[in-house]
Amino acid sequence: MCHLQLRTVIFVAWLLGYVVFLLSVRRMWTGKYVRSPLVRSLFLNMVSESEASAADTQEWYRCCPDLLGEAVQPLFIQSHLDSGTKAFLKRSVEKSGWLFTQLYHSFVSTVLSPVVSRTSINGFLGRGSMFVYSADQFRQLLRIGPDWRAERLLDLGAGDGGVTEVMGAHFNEVYATEVSLPMKWHLQRKNYKLLGVDEWQRTGFRYDVISCLNLLDRCDDPLHLLRDIRKSLVPKTGRLILAAVLPFQPYVEVGGRWERPKEHLKVKGKTWEEQVTNLSNEVYRQVGLEVEAVTRLPYLCEGDMYNDYYVLDDAVFVLKASDNSEASPQ
Secondary structure (H helix, E strand, C coil): CHHHHHHHHHHHHHHHHHHHHHHHHHHHCCCCCCCCHHHHHHHHHHCECCCCCHHHHHHCCCCCHHHCCCCCHHHECCCCCCHHHHHHHHHHHHHHCCHHHHHHHHHHHHHHCCCCCHHHHHHHHCCCCEECCCHHHHHHHHCCCCCCCEEEEEEECCCCCHHHHHHHCCEEEEEECCCCHHHHHHHHHCCCEECCCCCHHHCCCCECEEEEECCHHHCCCHHHHHHHHHHHECCCCCEEEEEEECCCCCCEEECCEEECCCCCCCCCCCCHHHHHHHHHHHHCHHHCEEEEEEEEEEEEEECCCCCCEEEEEEEEEEEEECCCCCCCCC
């Protein structure tokens, strides 16, 4: 009995110590308690936007059209913080405050991260949902109305299907691909038709819209992927919606490790505008695609016990097959 009580005391003390440690780390990494001005600036600007003000959120959408290439300037669409984005941020803040849930997530992530990919861990835990655009922003990009419908949507690398759901209401059939098994379970529960990563381009039919959201910098053969997408679009009317995090930094997630892709896609330019111009005028053109519209949006991810949410800079393009590109599928 004495030994049992001692073990109980030790376990409770360990649990309390673990909670205090995590809370202290959260307090430190809010950025206010980082002593180095450089580290604090990098942390606040590149990783977390937990305490974003109205001025901060305006930066998420800022673009200087005069710095875009001459051919790209008239294609830029100015986006703004809208009700759909605000709703996602509100949910993220609420979830970040669920202390015991976040403690459990932190513990599981610590144990599994050396051998399991971050995507699969998030899928298993049911956390880390992504947000790229709202339903209104999606329709604005495609220049469609609320009642517009088409036959097929394909969402490549769909994750848990959160963004797929934003688009899916406009299509009779919704297809998705995903390599993470836990994320596949989420997609199947939402009744999306799952295709293999080497299957979607060989189904015998084409897609009215293909979405490739923040996948280009996370795949081994980005140019090959773009060529397959072009050949899989419905001729003339098919569109690709592609989101890319800028600055462009390609890495492939293998288990718990990050590795360089086999095919390194180099995007020229230092600023957001310069890289958008290079992607539009050089990268997409060499695979037979041309830009129809482009906007700047925040790529948002649900947070954890350290930050309410995370944000990166996205360039979101609407692309179509060039008139002189080959129309027949592989």
